[in-house]
Amino acid sequence: METVKSHLIKKTKLLKNNSIDLPKLEARLLLAKALNKDLNWTYVNLEKKIPKKKIFEYEILIKKKLKKIPTAYLLGNKEFYSMNFKVNENTLIPRPETEIIVEEIKKNFKNKKKFLVLDLGTGSGCILLSILKEFKNAIGIGIDKYLETLKVARINSKRNNLSKRSKFFKLDWIQKDFFKQVLKINKKFSGNEKFDLVVSNPPYLLKNEINTLMPEVLYEPKESLYDNKDGLSFYKRILPKINSLVSENSYIYLEINPKNRRNIEKICKSNNIKNINYIKDLSGKYRFVLIKN
Numbered sequence: 184m185e186t187v188k189s190h191l192i193k194k195t196k197l198l199k200n201n202s203i204d205l206p207k208l209e210a211r212l213l214l215a216k217a218l219n220k221d222l223n224w225t226y227v228n229l230e231k232k233i234p235k236k237k238i239f240e241y242e243i244l245i246k247k248k249l250k251k252i253p254t255a256y257l258l259g260n261k262e263f264y265s266m267n268f269k270v271n272e273n274t275l276i277p278r279p280e281t282e283i284i285v286e287e288i289k290k291n292f293k294n295k296k297k298f299l300v301l302d303l304g305t306g307s308g309c310i311l312l313s314i315l316k317e318f319k320n321a322i323g324i325g326i327d328k329y330l331e332t333l334k335v336a337r338i339n340s341k342r343n344n345l346s347k348r349s350k351f352f353k354l355d356w357i358q359k360d361f362f363k364q365v366l367k368i369n370k371k372f373s374g375n376e377k378f379d380l381v382v383s384n385p386p387y388l389l390k391n392e393i394n395t396l397m398p399e400v401l402y403e404p405k406e407s408l409y410d411n412k413d414g415l416s417f418y419k420r421i422l423p424k425i426n427s428l429v430s431e432n433s434y435i436y437l438e439i440n441p442k443n444r445r446n447i448e449k450i451c452k453s454n455n456i457k458n459i460n461y462i463k464d465l466s467g468k469y470r471f472v473l474i475k476n
C-alpha cells in the first residue's frame with residue numbers, strides 16, 4: 184500500500200502539470216476529504232498507508248479537479264467570515280470580498296439594540312448568517328429565487344445555530360407583488376414590516392465579462408453571476424422602491440460591479456436617493472454602495 188506522502192507527491196505533480204493553482208494544497212485538501220480527516224491529519228500522518236477504497240475516492244476527486252470543478256464544491260463547504268457554510272452547485276461560492284459588508288456593518292450597528300435584516304439573493308445565506316452571528320440582537324430574512332438554493336441556506340442556519348433568528352423564503356424580485364410580499368413575510372416573522380438593514384450581493388457581471396471568467400466559475404449557477412443584460416437589472420428593479428422596505432435611519436449595503444458604479448449612481452439620482460457612499464474592496468475597486476436612509 185502506498186502512503187499519504189507518496190500519494191500527495193504524485194497528485195501534486197499531476198495537478199501542477201495540468202495547470203491547477205496551488206497544486207500542493209489542492210492535493211492535500213482532496214486527500215483529507217477522501218479520507219474524511221481534517222487537513223492537519225494529512226501533515227502529521229505522512230507515513231500512514233491508505234486503504235484501496237479510499238484511493239479510489241481520492242482518484243475521483245482528483246479527476247473532478249482536473250476538470251476545474253471548484254474545490255469548494257468538491258469539499259461541500261466554504262469558510263466565510265470564520266464560519267463554515269455548506270455549498271453545492273445550487274449556490275454561489277461565498278467570496279472573501281463579500282466579507283467586507285459584514286465588517287462595514289459592524290461600524291454602523293455597533294450600538295444598536297435590536298434590528299431587522301433583509302438579504303436579497305441570499306444564496307448559501309452567508310451574508311445574513313454572518314451578520315446574525317456577529318449581532319446577537321439581530322434577526323433576519325433571506326430571500327432567493329430558487330428552492331434548492333434556499334435548502335442550503337436553511338442547512339447553514341441550522342449548522343451555525345441561527346435557525347431561530349433567521350427565515351428563508353422563495354421569492355423572485357422580478358415578480359409584480361415582490362415588495363408587498365416581502366413586507367407581509369416580515370410582518371409575520373418579526374411583527375414589523377420594514378427593515379433596518381438591507382444587504383445584497385446580486386448578479387452583476389456584464390455580458391462581455393462572462394468570456395473572461397476562470398473555468399471554475401462556469402460551474403457556478405449562472406443566475407448568481409449575471410442577469411444576461413447589463414448587470415443592472417437588480418438595481419433598476421430594487422432601488423426605485425427601496426424606501427418601501429426600510430425604516431427611518433436604515434442602511435442599505437449592495438455589492439456592485441465596479442464597472443457599473445456610475446450607472447448605479449445614475450439610478451440612485453433619478454430615484455432621488457441622495458445619501459450614498461462607496462466602499463472599496465481589498466484591491467482598491469469600488470465594490471459596495473452604501474445608502475443611508
Ligand SMILES: C[S@@+](CC[C@H](N)C(=O)[O-])C[C@H]1O[C@@H](n2cnc3c(N)ncnc32)[C@H](O)[C@@H]1O
Nearest residue numbers: 275277304305306327328355356384385386407
Ligand atoms: C451573487 S449570488 C449571491 C449569493 C450570496 N448572497 C453570496 O454573497 O454568496 C446572487 C443570488 O441571487 C439569486 N437571484 C438571482 N436572481 C434573483 C431574482 N430575480 N430573485 C431572487 N433571487 C435571485 C441567485 O439565485 C443567487 O443565489
